[in-house]
Amino acid sequence: MGRSCEPLRIVNRLNVLRAEHRITQEKLAKEVGVTRATIVAIEKGDYNPSLGLAFRISRYFRRDINDIFFVEEEEK
Amino acid sequence: MKRLDAIMLKVFLWGLPVLAGWALFNHIFDTGLAASPMRAVYNASGFAYALWMLLSVYLGVRLILSATFRDRVLARLTFIRERDEREALLTGRATKTTLMTSLAILIFLFCLSCFQVSFFKLPPGEALDGKTRGFSLGLKFSLLKDFEANRTDTALRRYDVYSYDGLPVSSSAIILLLIVWQVVSYNCTMRRLTRQG
Numbered sequence: 001m002g003r004s005c006e007p008l009r010i011v012n013r014l015n016v017l018r019a020e021h022r023i024t025q026e027k028l029a030k031e032v033g034v035t036r037a038t039i040v041a042i043e044k045g046d047y048n049p050s051l052g053l054a055f056r057i058s059r060y061f062r063r064d065i066n067d068i069f070f071v072e073e074e075e076k
Numbered sequence: 077m078k079r080l081d082a083i084m085l086k087v088f089l090w091g092l093p094v095l096a097g098w099a100l101f102n103h104i105f106d107t108g109l110a111a112s113p114m115r116a117v118y119n120a121s122g123f124a125y126a127l128w129m130l131l132s133v134y135l136g137v138r139l140i141l142s143a144t145f146r147d148r149v150l151a152r153l154t155f156i157r158e159r160d161e162r163e164a165l166l167t168g169r170a171t172k173t174t175l176m177t178s179l180a181i182l183i184f185l186f187c188l189s190c191f192q193v194s195f196f197k198l199p200p201g202e203a204l205d206g207k208t209r210g211f212s213l214g215l216k217f218s219l220l221k222d223f224e225a226n227r228t229d230t231a232l233r234r235y236d237v238y239s240y241d242g243l244p245v246s247s248s249a250i251i252l253l254l255i256v257w258q259v260v261s262y263n264c265t266m267r268r269l270t271r272q273g
Contacts, residue, residue, distance in 0.1 A: 033160070034159075034160035034161070034162065035159050035160050035162070035163070037162070037270070038160050038161070038162040038163075041162060046272075047162050047165075049161070050161050052161075053161060
């Protein structure tokens with residue numbers, strides 16, 4: 001299997017952005033239309049959001065989607 | 077249609093424990109109930125049971141045809157709702173677990189139903205190679221129930237010490253077991269996955 005087929009580890013800066021905007025997980029969840037458990041799972045890296053949800057989150061923070069979600073090796 | 081389905085589903089689910097209770101009552105106080113002054117109640121409950129069965133057929137058809145109805149029934153049966161996309165994903169995983177465990181149970185039950193074991197004693201006159209005790213192991217499978225029942229037995233006259241010939245439980249009990257298993261398995265898996273995050 002080639003390297004391109006390896007699963008990508010997607011990380012995010014959601015907790016940082018939340019801290020900057022001083023909003024709770026509960027409020028963010030309500031704003032983007034999911035449960036708080038989902039926000040917790042995304043922040044912990046246990047769940048990768050769908051494109052739709054990722055765009056809703058980026059729109060909420062008024063950031064580009066790539067500023068919030070990126071592949072781990074890009075971070076390095 | 078949605079309202080009608082909701083009402084019918086409620087009647088079906090609330091009727092289930094009532095009918096189970098009534099069946100248990102009938103089972104315990106079976107003798108003499110039909111002849112007692114409660115005969116009218118007995119007959120009425122039979123009618124109610126027939127209606128409930130008719131309702132279950134209707135709901136079964138709706139379950140096959142309507143996706144939204146399936147979601148509603150799932151939420152009602154397991155007390156778990158899909159509130160967002162992550163929970164929809166967890167639903168998929170729980171369903172997969174339930175499907176595969178049910179399949180494993182079905183394969184296991186199929187093997188048990190085909191399996192025949194017998195420890196037996198033969199009369200002294202029919203001893204095989206001087207041996208009067210034996211053990212037989214076999215497999216049976218027939219598509220039709222009657223085929224097996226009508227078959228003439230040409231086996232030796234023997235006294236079974238221990239004999240196992242297929243599952244000792246009724247087909248209704250197995251179906252009920254599978255229904256309960258599916259609901260319980262889905263519910264437990266979903267709760268475990270939700271807790272894990």
